[in-house]
Amino acid sequence: MxxxxxxxxxxxxxxxxxxxxxxxxxxxxxxxxxxxxxxxxxxxxxxxxxxxxxxxxxxNIEEDETFKKELELTKEKLIKSYSISSYLMKAEVTEEDAQAFYDENPQNFKENQQYSASHILVDTKEEHDEVLEAINAGGSFEDLAQEHSKCPSNAKGGDLGYFAKGQMVKEFDDALETMDINEIKGDVKTTYGFHIIKLTDKKPESTLAYGDVRDKIKSYLLQGKQNDMFVDKVESLKEKYKVEYTK
The missing domain is CATH 1.10.8 (Helicase, Ruva Protein; domain 3)
Known part of the structure; x- marks a missing residue:
C-alpha cells in the first residue's frame, strides 16, 4: 500500500x-x-x-450550468478517445510478421559505407602547403590540426569520427573513395577551403541485424495495422450511422 x-x-x-x-x-x-x-x-x-x-x-459546482457544459464536453472527448484507443489496442504484430518484413525488405536495412577520418581545414593554398610540408617532415597531424585547422574538430586533433559515405561534400567524399587507411591526402579543395585528410578507418556497406531493428519494425507495422483498422472501422460505422455533409 x-x-x-x-x-x-x-x-x-x-x-x-x-x-x-x-x-x-x-x-x-x-x-x-x-x-x-x-x-x-x-x-x-x-x-x-x-x-x-x-x-x-x-x-455546489455540480449545479453550475457552465460547469455542466464543460463536464459534458470533457466526457464526450474522453469517450471518443477511449473508444478509439481501446479499438486500436486490438492490433497485434507477431514475431513472424516482423521477421517476414525484414526478410522481404533487405534494402530498408542497408547501412552505407562508413568512414572515420581527421582533417585540417585552412583558408589558403599557401597555408595548406606549409601544413602539409610539416606533416611530410614528420609533424604530428593531430598537433598541427589543433594549431592550424579552422574546423571545430581541431579541438580533437581534427577527428571527425565515423560518418556515412555521401555525408560530406562531394570533393571530400571523392577523396576518401581513393584513399587507404592511414593515408594522408592534401589538395582537397571545397567551398569551405583547403583540406588535408587522414583516413583512419573504413567500414564496408553492411546490413543491420534483425535484432537491432526488430523493435522499430514492430512499431512501424503496428502503426500501419492501426491505420488500416481505423480506416476500415470508420467506413463500417458510416454504414451504421447516418453521415450528412453540408455545403
Missing amino acids: SKVLASVNGKSITENDLDFLLSTIPPQQAAAYSSPEAKQGLLEELIAHELFYFEALDN
Whole structure:
C-alpha cells in the first residue's frame, strides 16, 4: 500500500499521487524535482488542488450550468478517445510478421559505407602547403590540426569520427573513395577551403541485424495495422450511422 503523505478533509494524498504528478513533468525538467524540498513543493501543489476541490463541492459546482457544459464536453472527448484507443489496442504484430518484413525488405536495412577520418581545414593554398610540408617532415597531424585547422574538430586533433559515405561534400567524399587507411591526402579543395585528410578507418556497406531493428519494425507495422483498422472501422460505422455533409 502506498505511503500516505498528507490528507485533506479526510482524503489521503499518497506517494503514488506524487509519483504520478512527477511522471507528467517533461524528463528534462523532472531532475529539478529530485530534492526533498522540491518534492515538498509538489506535495503542497497537490494539497492546494484538493482544497479547491472541496471548496468547489461546498459551493455546489455540480449545479453550475457552465460547469455542466464543460463536464459534458470533457466526457464526450474522453469517450471518443477511449473508444478509439481501446479499438486500436486490438492490433497485434507477431514475431513472424516482423521477421517476414525484414526478410522481404533487405534494402530498408542497408547501412552505407562508413568512414572515420581527421582533417585540417585552412583558408589558403599557401597555408595548406606549409601544413602539409610539416606533416611530410614528420609533424604530428593531430598537433598541427589543433594549431592550424579552422574546423571545430581541431579541438580533437581534427577527428571527425565515423560518418556515412555521401555525408560530406562531394570533393571530400571523392577523396576518401581513393584513399587507404592511414593515408594522408592534401589538395582537397571545397567551398569551405583547403583540406588535408587522414583516413583512419573504413567500414564496408553492411546490413543491420534483425535484432537491432526488430523493435522499430514492430512499431512501424503496428502503426500501419492501426491505420488500416481505423480506416476500415470508420467506413463500417458510416454504414451504421447516418453521415450528412453540408455545403
